Amino acid sequence: MEFTIKSGSPEKQRSACVVVGVFDNRKPSLSAELIDRASGGYISEIIRRGDMEGKLGSTLLLHNVRGTLADRVLLVGLGKERDFREREFRTAMRSAVHLLNETGSYEAVIYLTEEKVKRREVAWRVEHAVVVAMEAVYRFDEMKSQPAEVRRPLRKLTLSVPQRSDLTAGEAAAARGLAMAHGMNLTRDLGNLPGNVCTPTYLAERAQALAKELGFTCQVLDRPQLEELKMGSFLSVTAGSDQPPKFIVLEYSGAGKKQKPMVLVGKGITFDTGGISLKPGQDMDHMKYDMCGAASVIGTFRAVAELKAKINLVGLIAACENMPSGRATKPGDIVRSMSGQTIEVLNTDAEGRLILCDALTYAERFEPAAVVDIATLTGAMVVALGHIACGVFSNNEGLARALVAAGEEAFDRAWQMPLWEDYHDSLSSNFADFANIGNRAAGSVTAACFLSKFTKKYDWAHLDIAGIAWKEGKEKGATGRPVPLLATWLLAQETAG
Ligand code: BES
Ligand code: MN
Ligand code: ZN
Secondary structure (H helix, E strand, O other): OEEEEEOOOHHHOOOOOEEEEEEEOOEEOHHHHHHHHHOOOHHHHHHHHOOOOOOOOOEEEEEOOOOOOOOEEEEEEEEEHHHOOHHHHHHHHHHHHHHHHHOOOOEEEEOHHHOOEOOEOHHHHHHHHHHHHHHHHOOOOOOOOOOOOOOOOOOEEEEEOOOHHHHHHHHHHHHHHHHHHHHHHHHHHHHHOOOOOOOHHHHHHHHHHHHHHHOOEEEEEOHHHHHHOOOHHHHHHHOOOOOOOEEEEEEEEOOOOOOOOEEEEEEEEEEEOOOOOOOOOOOHHHHHHHHHHHHHHHHHHHHHHHOOOOOEEEEEEEEEEEOOOOOOOOOOEEEEOOOOOEEEEOOOOOOHHHHHHHHHHHHHHHOOOEEEEEEOOOHHHHHHHOOOOEEEEEOOHHHHHHHHHHHHHOOOOEEEOOOOHHHHHHHOOOOOOEEOOOOOOOHHHHHHHHHHOOOOOOOEEEEEOOOOOEEOHHHOEEOOOOHHHHHHHHHHHHHHO
16 A cells, blocks of 8 residues: 655545544544535534544545545544544544445545644654554455455555644655554564465575565574584474474664664464474464564564664574474473573473574674564463563563563553562472473563573563464454564664664
8 A cells, every 4th residue: 555645625635535533522623624614514414413423433434525525525433532542543543444445445535644642743643544554454365265355445545744844754654654564564474374384494485585675684594504503492392393493594784883783583483283292272273373473573674674774683583393293302301502501391382482592592693782582482471461562571671661662652562571580490490400481370471581591691672472463353363563563662773873
């Protein structure tokens, strides 16, 4: 979809549809009032009749409104004016785009971006309008033999800004939003692909193709190199699989050589059966999403490289399957990680941390400014925060705060979790340096504690995205989160550095 920014009166737009807001209770926004005046009170008449009360997300499509140059006028409920915040703005925007996509309009001019959102500038509104619109029209039908054709897909949205002086900021914000949306779409596509297509090899090929397209480097390490590196922990997870493991190294240089890179590390389990500690059959198909951390790293590279951000960024992806077989790692097996520390694998289903720990050790060679790993690591994270926020664990308070703040700005929220020493005891082992699981309590915290044993040499944060990477039920599918959080955090480094 294409986006343009414009400033002008709604009644003067020659368009298939002009979209204006109405507040609850029956209060037209400024742009709705302009249409009302031009149409000789038509909008207020409709409002008076009770067909549009302004309830958040409600819609009413009008045709041939006199006094206007557009074919249609779409009224969108904005909810109570004093409660109109980030979530409400995004909800209204989402309803509008969903409805537009069902009408015969190829394009539309949207005035919702003129409505004030507390604490947010016009650039925020434009960026989020673009991201939400792209999210709303996303479809995944690559695997259908007959994709359901959208009759007249929405091709172009014009976003209105209050003043001509807002045009430059608006255009930059639209470009940011579009790059993020492209990143999210890629992350969603990779996540939605089934495990028999999206194998470690496939992930590596897609990463390589993207690197070529956008001009950064991608190196793929195979089993012999992983053995050479002594990644015994990573290799223990892939032992039961017939698919070869891949370790993907992405490097994007947008800043001077002297500037230390940020490093993103992604969990790329392309299918998690649990291994010998086999998972129950119910919902096991969800475990094709166990590479969403890796997919979010690739999606973030897409966004950052498209924007030519002035930062240096490294992406590390440990990709393999977790399968049972005669060669698979068994409960009680002891493996030696790349760091030299030994691990007693008490549960082969706690495999994410086993592949991440070697990737985190590999990260040291980049002398990183900061390392952030992203992983669908624990079911306990879903219990703790549900599907709203991901968990942030960090050995550096400033880094944790910056990530939470980026999540808030991107409306891709994160919540800090503790990493206190007190939690570490449960990982103790009588036979190895430590075990790969704790007791049942605080499962997402003990998983993060495990990772922290490999991140002593740099500032590090861990995002447990088990609850936010995909949706279940009717809207089943990958979300593209936390690409907005990561991209926002990285772009903030650009202005700071
Ligand atoms: N990939 C799963 C975590 C997961 C489970 C994410 C369900 C989303 C939904 C991970 O590899 C795993 O199996 N974790 C175990 C750890 C346990 C064995 C300590 C879990 O959370 O049950
Ligand atoms: Mn598992
Ligand atoms: Zn897993």
